Amino acid sequence: MKEQLHRNVHKLIHYWRAHWFWWAVTLAALTPLAWLLWRGWHGALGVDPVNTINNETGRVALIVLFLSLACTPLHILFGVRQVLSVRKSLGLIAFVYAALHLANFLGLDYAFDFELILHDAVLTMPYILAGGLALLILTPLAITSTRGWMRRLGRNWKRLHQLVYAAGVLAVLHFLWQAKAAERAEPLIYAVVLALLLLVRVPPVRRWLVTQRTRLTRRKPAISRVLNEAKTTH
Ligand code: HEM
Numbered sequence: 001m002k003e004q005l006h007r008n009v010h011k012l013i014h015y016w017r018a019h020w021f022w023w024a025v026t027l028a029a030l031t032p033l034a035w036l037l038w039r040g041w042h043g044a045l046g047v048d049p050v051n052t053i054n055n056e057t058g059r060v061a062l063i064v065l066f067l068s069l070a071c072t073p074l075h076i077l078f079g080v081r082q083v084l085s086v087r088k089s090l091g092l093i094a095f096v097y098a099a100l101h102l103a104n105f106l107g108l109d110y111a112f113d114f115e116l117i118l119h120d121a122v123l124t125m126p127y128i129l130a131g132g133l134a135l136l137i138l139t140p141l142a143i144t145s146t147r148g149w150m151r152r153l154g155r156n157w158k159r160l161h162q163l164v165y166a167a168g169v170l171a172v173l174h175f176l177w178q179a180k181a182a183e184r185a186e187p188l189i190y191a192v193v194l195a196l197l198l199l200v201r202v203p204p205v206r207r208w209l210v211t212q213r214t215r216l217t218r219r220k221p222a223i224s225r226v227l228n229e230a231k232t233t234h
Contacts, residue, residue, distance in 0.1 A: 025086040029067070029093045032060045033100075053104045058131075061097035062171050064090055065138075066193060069168055073200035076209055079217070088145050091164060095142040098135050098171075127177035134170035137163050168194055 036056055039045050045052040068090035071083045110117045121128050141161055143149070150157050172194050176187040199205055 021082045022085050022089065026089050026093070029064050029090060032056065033097070050104060050108045053108065054101060057097050057101035057104060058175070061094050061101055062175060062190065064097060065094035065164075065168055065171060066190070066197070068094060069164065069194070069197050073197050076200055076206055077213065079213060091138075092142055092145055095135075095138045098138060102132075102135055125178070127174050130170050130177060131174035134167045134174060137167040137170070141167070165198060168197075 036045075036053065040049070040053075068087050071087040071090070074080060074083045105121075106112055106117065110121070122132075141164055144153060144157065144160060153160065172187060172191050175190060176184065179187050200209065
């Protein structure tokens with residue numbers, strides 16, 4: 001009995017050591033949702049709750065999507081493998097926020113009046129199409145994010161999941177497009193950050209960064225391994 005308990009505690013400690021980072025990042029990414037639900041439940045979403053939900057779910061979806069896109073560049077720049085473990089869950093959580101953003105738009109803003117949505121929103125506000133396309137791209141990525149789909153799709157899994165960059169570009173376009181002229185500074189910052197994240201992935205830039213990093217950390221034999229690692233992660 002005592003031995004069994006000891007073994008279980010040992011297992012738990014082992015699990016925690018291996019997964020604490022994943023849990024910390026995942027829970028942190030879900031905190032804005034909990035906060036939104038809490039305020040919704042207590043009627044504390046301000047004078048225009050639909051607008052609050054729209055702005056917060058949209059912004060958090062974008063930020064979490066960016067964090068998932070930043071994992072590989074962070075690995076290339078600093079060599080921290082741990083960040084790769086959260087890439088997929090961050091992508092999934094971004095999808096959940098984006099889906100809630102759409103549900104709020106369709107249900108709370110337009111009461112599922114699809115004719116009104118078509119005439120009042122889709123046809124008159126083209127930024128809606130950019131957002132819709134971004135979400136459309138994120139949907140198969142979320143569905144195929146499981147290990148089973150990874151195995152089934154083989155090499156095509158990586159190809160499919162590279163579409164996440166297109167989703168990122170469309171989401172930034174959506175954000176930029178819907179902003180009034182005086183509010184463009186923030187979406188422009190997102191556009192610059194996205195450009196930098198994409199730049200790190202350009203093969204010559206990536207190779208140069210890995211070489212610099214290896215030189216700085218003076219891990220001589222590691223260069224080929226690191227280059228290999230950089231090749232296998234997208
Ligand atoms: C079918 C999909 C989508 C629809 C219908 C939609 C709709 C909207 C609408 C109506 C607005 C508010 C515009 C305004 O206040 O004038 C908005 C803003 C926004 N959306 Fe979307 N969106 C979609 C997808 C996305 C996706 C996939 C993302 C990010 C990954 C996103 C991020 C944002 C952001 C950051 C804002 C700005 C929020 C703010 O002003 O504070 N949207 N969206």
